[in-house]
Amino acid sequence: MVMEEDQKKFVIPIGPQHPALKEPAHFELTVDGETVTGATARLGYAHRGIEKAVESKNYTQALYMLERVCGICSHVHATAYAIGVEQLQDVTAPPRAQAIRVLVAEMERIHSHLLWLGVAAHEAGFDTLFMFTWRDRETIMDALEALTGNRVHYSANVIGGVKFDVTPEHVTSILRAVDFLEERTNHYMDIVNNDAVFLQRTRGIGVMPKEKAEILGVTGPTARASGVTRDLRIDAPYSGYDNYTTEMILDDRGDLEARFAVRVRELFEAYRIIREVLDNLPPGDLTARIKRRINEAETVSRIEAPRGELFYFVRSNGSDQPDRVKVRTPTICNMASVLSLAVGHQLADVPMILVGVDPCFSCNDRMIRVKRSGHDHELFTWDQLRRYGIEYYQRKVR
Amino acid sequence: METLTAIVALLLFPGGIALIAVGLLYKWVNLKLLARAQNRQGPRWFQPFADIAKLLAKEEIIPDGVNRRFFVILPTIALAGALTAALYVPVFGVNPSYSFSGDLIVVIYLLSLLTLCIGLAGSNNNSRFSVIGSTRALTQLFSYEVPFLLAMLGPALVAGSWQISEIHDYSAGRLLLLSQPVGFIIAIIGLMGKLEMPPFDSPEAETEIVAGSLTEYSGRGLGLFRIGQGVELVIGLTLVAAFYLGGVGNPIAFVLKTLGIVVGLAVLQALATRLRIDQTVGLWWRYGALLVLAQWAVLIVFRAV
Numbered sequence: 001m002v003m004e005e006d007q008k009k010f011v012i013p014i015g016p017q018h019p020a021l022k023e024p025a026h027f028e029l030t031v032d033g034e035t036v037t038g039a040t041a042r043l044g045y046a047h048r049g050i051e052k053a054v055e056s057k058n059y060t061q062a063l064y065m066l067e068r069v070c071g072i073c074s075h076v077h078a079t080a081y082a083i084g085v086e087q088l089q090d091v092t093a094p095p096r097a098q099a100i101r102v103l104v105a106e107m108e109r110i111h112s113h114l115l116w117l118g119v120a121a122h123e124a125g126f127d128t129l130f131m132f133t134w135r136d137r138e139t140i141m142d143a144l145e146a147l148t149g150n151r152v153h154y155s156a157n158v159i160g161g162v163k164f165d166v167t168p169e170h171v172t173s174i175l176r177a178v179d180f181l182e183e184r185t186n187h188y189m190d191i192v193n194n195d196a197v198f199l200q201r202t203r204g205i206g207v208m209p210k211e212k213a214e215i216l217g218v219t220g221p222t223a224r225a226s227g228v229t230r231d232l233r234i235d236a237p238y239s240g241y242d243n244y245t246t247e248m249i250l251d252d253r254g255d256l257e258a259r260f261a262v263r264v265r266e267l268f269e270a271y272r273i274i275r276e277v278l279d280n281l282p283p284g285d286l287t288a289r290i291k292r293r294i295n296e297a298e299t300v301s302r303i304e305a306p307r308g309e310l311f312y313f314v315r316s317n318g319s320d321q322p323d324r325v326k327v328r329t330p331t332i333c334n335m336a337s338v339l340s341l342a343v344g345h346q347l348a349d350v351p352m353i354l355v356g357v358d359p360c361f362s363c364n365d366r367m368i369r370v371k372r373s374g375h376d377h378e379l380f381t382w383d384q385l386r387r388y389g390i391e392y393y394q395r396k397v398r
Numbered sequence: 399m400e401t402l403t404a405i406v407a408l409l410l411f412p413g414g415i416a417l418i419a420v421g422l423l424y425k426w427v428n429l430k431l432l433a434r435a436q437n438r439q440g441p442r443w444f445q446p447f448a449d450i451a452k453l454l455a456k457e458e459i460i461p462d463g464v465n466r467r468f469f470v471i472l473p474t475i476a477l478a479g480a481l482t483a484a485l486y487v488p489v490f491g492v493n494p495s496y497s498f499s500g501d502l503i504v505v506i507y508l509l510s511l512l513t514l515c516i517g518l519a520g521s522n523n524n525s526r527f528s529v530i531g532s533t534r535a536l537t538q539l540f541s542y543e544v545p546f547l548l549a550m551l552g553p554a555l556v557a558g559s560w561q562i563s564e565i566h567d568y569s570a571g572r573l574l575l576l577s578q579p580v581g582f583i584i585a586i587i588g589l590m591g592k593l594e595m596p597p598f599d600s601p602e603a604e605t606e607i608v609a610g611s612l613t614e615y616s617g618r619g620l621g622l623f624r625i626g627q628g629v630e631l632v633i634g635l636t637l638v639a640a641f642y643l644g645g646v647g648n649p650i651a652f653v654l655k656t657l658g659i660v661v662g663l664a665v666l667q668a669l670a671t672r673l674r675i676d677q678t679v680g681l682w683w684r685y686g687a688l689l690v691l692a693q694w695a696v697l698i699v700f701r702a703v
Contacts, residue, residue, distance in 0.1 A: 012530065020604070125671055127436060128436045128668045128669070195671075197673075348603065351606055
């Protein structure tokens with residue numbers, strides 16, 4: 001039995017390699033028997049330096065790189081960036097392009113939420129639901145592939161509009177997929193709300209009251225499941241969301257059950273929005289012309305990603321390369337809630353609580369340079385870092 | 399001659415090789431049915447055999463900080479216990495090789511040996527996942543063992559004997575499932591708890607504690623534990639079929655009845671979410687034990703009348 005000498009604590013490590021997490025993150029759970037008494041997180045295993053890398057690309061190249069920030073919600077990243085650059089140049093995408101952006105975003109929300117439902121069911125040990133949701137998710141993946149040519153990185157956006165048009169054949173196939181999924185989602189709604197064994201694992205677990213949710217600054221479906229009215233599609237409509245009747249899905253219970261219910265109800269909302277978009281596709285161009293060099297300015301654009309608020313800051317210095325792009329993804333806002341909710345629960349509930357916020361670690365990791373006067377040498381150069389690494393492991397081996 | 403029969407019974411049939419092969423085959427049936435219920439293809443029939451062959455051929459890594467002798471001998475004891483139990487049980491529909499008054503208790507004890515060994519294997523270890531897993535395995539052992547034993551003693555009570563062959567003779571042709579439905583259900587679910595099948599798989603919940611007690615086991619040790627679980631599956635199925643489903647007088651009845659139970663097990667596994675360990679304990683003591691005791695009361699009253 002491993003005891004920390006100083007504190008006599010029993011620490012369970014989860015990650016960076018652990019079957020519960022398919023992405024690298026490290027959590028240390030202090031447990032007393034089965035009860036969790038403390039939780040700490042260490043992120044940063046998947047830092048890829050994308051923000052810095054786009055500074056050496058031109059605006060169009062940066063679009064494709066930023067789309068690869070996230071493998072699940074790739075479209076929202078490209079949209080947020082494209083809208084930001086369009087704002088810098090005072091251009092708006094044509095109405096038809098905006099509608100197609102909304103269409104792809106909602107299809108992406110469907111695939112993301114279905115994926116999450118499966119993963120969450122797997123964490124609860126309910127693999128049947130996992131298999132079924134992932135099978136049904138293929139329907140929307142196929143529709144996305146038929147529409148855009150890709151399953152994951154759709155590359156729907158260009159700066160100033162979208163790349164492809166929606167043909168009547170696409171409309172029929174998407175509507176068919178949505179009809180099928182709506183029927184299936186009714187079934188999942190029934191499981192999430194009524195399956196007694198499943199409810200044992202979700203009801204009253206990880207309760208986050210509204211006040212706490214506001215203090216912790218959570219976003220997205222996690223916040224809405226605690227009754228916080230926070231949905232950018234309604235609060236600050238972008239890309240023509242104000243043309244459609246979007247309803248904010250709220251639940252005031254704040255536990256895992258509510259988080260399941262909110263996400264499944266958001267699926268229905270996404271089906272409805274897709275039908276509305278396809279019914280009223282405005283005619284017209286797909287792209288607005290935009291210059292290669294972007295005006296010297298800075299801007300902020302915000303998008304409601306499937307996981308919550310996605311924030312982009314873009315600054316231009318008048319050249320054809322962005323001067324600075326800052327990305328804030330929703331997971332980093334929600335991570336604090338996991339650590340604070342885990343305490344006091346059973347060890348078995350922690351994976352559920354963690355997955356309850358729909359974490360996405362690879363878009364989470366940032367490098368922060370803390371500036372203190374006279375301590376500039378805390379920055380490593382590449383050679384220093386390499387030498388430090390070699391020495392560190394030599395010490396460790398000994 | 400008698401020695402030769404004993405050796406054959408122990409090593410070839412009905413114990414030993416035949417039992418191990420059938421145990422792995424039943425594991426495959428369970429995997430395949432579960433997969434089909436979950437809309438998957440599932441493995442091909444030789445998958446458990448291939449797994450075991452590969453595990454037995456691999457290097458066994460003994461981690462630092464364990465009692466080495468203990469680490470190596472625990473899987474052997476677990477498998478030996480399960481194989482010994484087979485000698486007193488009518489597996490494959492043939493009469494038990496050995497029989498004496500009260501052998502039911504011995505068999506149930508031998509079947510618990512596997513879980514006990516898994517629990518000890520976990521606690522004889524520095525890995526934190528193993529320690530948590532072994533705590534859970536032993537907690538679960540204490541929760542399902544009593545209701546399972548009581549469910550198994552229900553038929554013994556009406557047969558008026560604690561000898562497996564005599565209970566089997568009594569239950570042959572009588573569907574005790576109809577007169578003792580609670581006992582049957584508890585026995586089935588107890589079997590799932592014994593074998594750590596979902597939803598009672600919290601001792602090896604991969605999303606929390608990797609592989610529980612067996613996290614540090616590899617190669618031969620892990621392979622022997624797996625074989626032991628397969629053997630225990632067959633013995634458990636045989637006991638339930640012999641006591642509750644009108645006996646397993648011949649091989650065909652054995653195959654049909656045990657496979658019937660496996661179908662039920664697969665459906666139950668597919669339907670439920672994994673229970674937390676406190677929920678498992680609550681389920682067994684709050685409902686399982688009380689229900690089976692109530693059934694006992696009914697049986698005793700009827701016998702007295």
